[in-house]
Amino acid sequence: MDDFIKKQLEDYSSQEDGWNVPSEKHWIAAKEHFPKKKKKRRPLFLILSFLTVAAAMSLILWTMTDKEHAPSTIAETSEVNTIPRATKSNTSASRNQSDQEHTAENEIIEGETDKNEIEKTAVPVKTNESKNIITADLSKNSTDPIERNQETTNHSNGTRVVVPQAEISNSKKSSMHDRNETKELSASKIKTTNALNSLSVPKPKSAIHLASLESISKRYLQNENSYEKPLPVLSTAILAAPTGFYEIGLARKNFLLNLLDFEASLTEDEELEQGSSFVVDRSLINANLVLNKYFNRRWSLSTGLHVSRLKIGIDASINTLFENTDLDMFSVNGPDELIQSRNGGLSQTGLEIELIEGVELMDKDVLNFQFDIDLRVIAFEIPLIFNYHFYKSNFEFALGVGLHLEYLLVSQNEIEVFIFKDSEQINLEAIQAADSERILDHSYYLKFGTKYLINENINLGLSLNGNLTEFIFSFAEAGLYYRFH
Amino acid sequence: MPFGYINNQTQEIILIQDLDHIITKSIEGNESAQRSLYEGYRVKWFMTAMRYGKSKEQSEDIFQEGLIQIFKDLHQYNSKKSQFGTWSNRVIVHAALRYLKKYAWQNSIKDQDESLLIEDDQETIFQKISAKEITQLIQKLPIGYRLVFNMYVIEGYKHNEIATLLGIKEGTSKSQLAKARKTLKKQIELQLIHKHV
Numbered sequence: 001m002d003d004f005i006k007k008q009l010e011d012y013s014s015q016e017d018g019w020n021v022p023s024e025k026h027w028i029a030a031k032e033h034f035p036k037k038k039k040k041r042r043p044l045f046l047i048l049s050f051l052t053v054a055a056a057m058s059l060i061l062w063t064m065t066d067k068e069h070a071p072s073t074i075a076e077t078s079e080v081n082t083i084p085r086a087t088k089s090n091t092s093a094s095r096n097q098s099d100q101e102h103t104a105e106n107e108i109i110e111g112e113t114d115k116n117e118i119e120k121t122a123v124p125v126k127t128n129e130s131k132n133i134i135t136a137d138l139s140k141n142s143t144d145p146i147e148r149n150q151e152t153t154n155h156s157n158g159t160r161v162v163v164p165q166a167e168i169s170n171s172k173k174s175s176m177h178d179r180n181e182t183k184e185l186s187a188s189k190i191k192t193t194n195a196l197n198s199l200s201v202p203k204p205k206s207a208i209h210l211a212s213l214e215s216i217s218k219r220y221l222q223n224e225n226s227y228e229k230p231l232p233v234l235s236t237a238i239l240a241a242p243t244g245f246y247e248i249g250l251a252r253k254n255f256l257l258n259l260l261d262f263e264a265s266l267t268e269d270e271e272l273e274q275g276s277s278f279v280v281d282r283s284l285i286n287a288n289l290v291l292n293k294y295f296n297r298r299w300s301l302s303t304g305l306h307v308s309r310l311k312i313g314i315d316a317s318i319n320t321l322f323e324n325t326d327l328d329m330f331s332v333n334g335p336d337e338l339i340q341s342r343n344g345g346l347s348q349t350g351l352e353i354e355l356i357e358g359v360e361l362m363d364k365d366v367l368n369f370q371f372d373i374d375l376r377v378i379a380f381e382i383p384l385i386f387n388y389h390f391y392k393s394n395f396e397f398a399l400g401v402g403l404h405l406e407y408l409l410v411s412q413n414e415i416e417v418f419i420f421k422d423s424e425q426i427n428l429e430a431i432q433a434a435d436s437e438r439i440l441d442h443s444y445y446l447k448f449g450t451k452y453l454i455n456e457n458i459n460l461g462l463s464l465n466g467n468l469t470e471f472i473f474s475f476a477e478a479g480l481y482y483r484f485h
Numbered sequence: 486m487p488f489g490y491i492n493n494q495t496q497e498i499i500l501i502q503d504l505d506h507i508i509t510k511s512i513e514g515n516e517s518a519q520r521s522l523y524e525g526y527r528v529k530w531f532m533t534a535m536r537y538g539k540s541k542e543q544s545e546d547i548f549q550e551g552l553i554q555i556f557k558d559l560h561q562y563n564s565k566k567s568q569f570g571t572w573s574n575r576v577i578v579h580a581a582l583r584y585l586k587k588y589a590w591q592n593s594i595k596d597q598d599e600s601l602l603i604e605d606d607q608e609t610i611f612q613k614i615s616a617k618e619i620t621q622l623i624q625k626l627p628i629g630y631r632l633v634f635n636m637y638v639i640e641g642y643k644h645n646e647i648a649t650l651l652g653i654k655e656g657t658s659k660s661q662l663a664k665a666r667k668t669l670k671k672q673i674e675l676q677l678i679h680k681h682v
Contacts, residue, residue, distance in 0.1 A: 001666065001669075001670060002638045002666075005619055005638060005639075005669075006638055006639055008614075008615070008616045008619055009532060009536070009616055009619060009620070009639055011616055012528045012529045012532065013528070014528055015616075015617065017617075019617050020528050020531055020532050020535070020616070020617070020620075021527070021528060021531065022527050022530075022531040022545070022548055023545070026545060026548055026549045026552065027520075027523055027527075027552070029549055030549050030552040030553045030556070031516075031519070033553045033557075034514075034519065034553070034556045034557070035514070035556070035557060036514065277557075277560075317557055317558070319561070356649055356650065356652055357649065357652060358645070358648070358649040359649060366561075368558070368561060370557075418583075420558070420561075420579075422561075422566075423558055423561055423562075423572060423575060423576055423579070424575065424579060424650070425579055425582070425583065425650075428652065429586070
C-alpha cells in the first residue's frame, strides 16, 4: 500500500482539473516576502558626502576670498559709519610698515608730484567684485623706497590721485605733501566719475595695496549719495537687525538610513556567515518646531522640539557558526539581548531556547536563526546647536555643532525565534515577550545647513545633520522659517 | 533536470538547463529565475502541502508559508548534499509542522496508544484510486496519523527523525503510522465501494 500511494503521489504533472496546481494568488502574495535584492548604496552615499563637503569648503573659501578682495561690501558699511570722519587714518593692517607714520594729510593727493619721485607704467589688475583697475608703477624708481608713493589715477577724467605709501622722511616728501598742492577728492567727484570702479593704485614691487583702496572706498561710502546700488534682500535683513533677532520655523526630518545602507550595516557583523539577510521596513512620522536666536549675523543658537515616531521592522535570517562555547545559549536562559537599546535597557527579560529532544549540535555547525522584530521608537528631542553663518547673495549657510537631548519611548513586539540546522528546525517554541522602556539620552550632532532668504522675514532651509553618537541616525531636515526683526 | 517556463509578456518558452544557475540567480533576486523555479516545482510543493493540511484552506496557507521559506532559505541549499526537490520539499514539510503546531498536535499524538502495530498490505484494489482521492483521504486522517504517515511513507523520514521533529517517542511514531495505514486502508475501501455503488 505504501509503495502504491507513494507512486501515485509522486506524479507531479498538472492534472486537467487543476486540483494540484496552486492559485496564482499564492505566488503573488509570497513574492512580496522574498528577500529583496541588495542595493549598493554605499558608493552613492560616499559621492554625496564628498560633494557636500566639497561644496561646503568651496563656499567657505569663496566667501573668504570675496571678503578679502571686496572689502567695501554693503555689510561692512555699517561699520564704516562708526569711524569718525576726523580720523581719516588708514586702518588697514595690510599696509606696509611705512604706513604707520602716515597721517591724514598725506592720504590722497591730487596733482603733479615731484618729477624725481614717480614715473608711471600702468599695469591693470582686475578684482573679483568691482572690476577696479589697479595700476602699479614703480618700475623706474623702485630703488628708492623713500621716494615711493602710491598713485591713484582716475581714468575717466584724468585726475590723478596719489596715495603716499613709503616711509616719508626727507625733504622731497614734505614738499610733495604740501597742503597747498593737495586737494582731497570729494565724494561728489567719486560719484560722478564712478571713481570706486576705476581707481588705480600703483603697485610697490610685489604687493598690491588693496588696503589703501579699502580705506578710500570706506570713506566715500560714508556719503549717502554714493550709495546708489540697490541692496540685496540678504543685506537688508542683516542691516535691519544688527543686534540679533529671533526666528521660528516648522521643519520635517528624514533619516539618511537609505543612503547609509542600513541593511548592509546589519550584515557586516564579522561573526555572521554568508547568506545572512535582513529585510527592513521603516516608516517615520515627524514634525520639528525650530527656534533660532541670532546673536549677530555670524552666530546663532538653534533649539526647539522635535517629535518623531520611527517604526523599524526587521525580518532577520542570520547564519552563524556554532561553537561549543555557545552551549550556554541553549540552557534555561537564551540570549538576553536579542535587541539591545543604546543604554542596554531593552530586552532584559531573557529568552528561553530549548532544543528539540535528540538534537545534537557539533562544533562549527551552521545554525540559521530566524526572527521578526518590530521596533517602535517615539522620540522627543530638544536640540541645542550653535551655528556659525556666512552669506552669499540670498543664501545663508551655517555650520553648527551641539547636542540633542532626547526622551525616547522604545517598544518591541513579541519575538519568536526559530533555529534551523540544515533547513530543519531544531528548537522548541521560543518566544521573547514584548517589552518597552523609557530612555533619557543625548546625541552629539554636526550640522551643515543652507537657507534661501525669500525676503527679510521668510526663508526656506535645508540641512544635513550628522549624528556623531549614532551615525546611523543622521538626518536631513527641510523647513520654512520666519524671522522677527 | 531541464525545465522551463513561459514568459508571460513574450509567450516565449524559456528552457533552463542548469538548475544551479537558476538557483543562484534566484538568490540574487532575479524575478524571472524565481518564477522559473516556482513553475518547475509548484505542483510538487502544492501536493505536499495538500497532504499536510486538513482542508484546502489550511493546505494553501501551508503552501504559501513554505513557498516564502524556500526562497528565504535558498542560500542555504547545498546541491552537493541533496537534490533541490528533496530539500525544498522538506522546507514545505517544516513549514507545515510549524503551521500545525498552532493546533497543539503534539498532545494529540502523545496520547495515542503505542502498542498497536499491523503489517503492511499490498492490495491491488488501491490501484483504482487516483492521487487526488488519496490526497483527500490523507487530509481526512487525524492530525497525528497524517503527519507520521506523510513523513514516513512519502517523505522518507525514519521513525527516530520523526520522533525528534515532532517531539514524541519513537514508539509513538510507529503506532501512529500503523493506525494511519489501517484507517487509510479502510477509507480507500469505502471509497471504492462507494464508486461501485
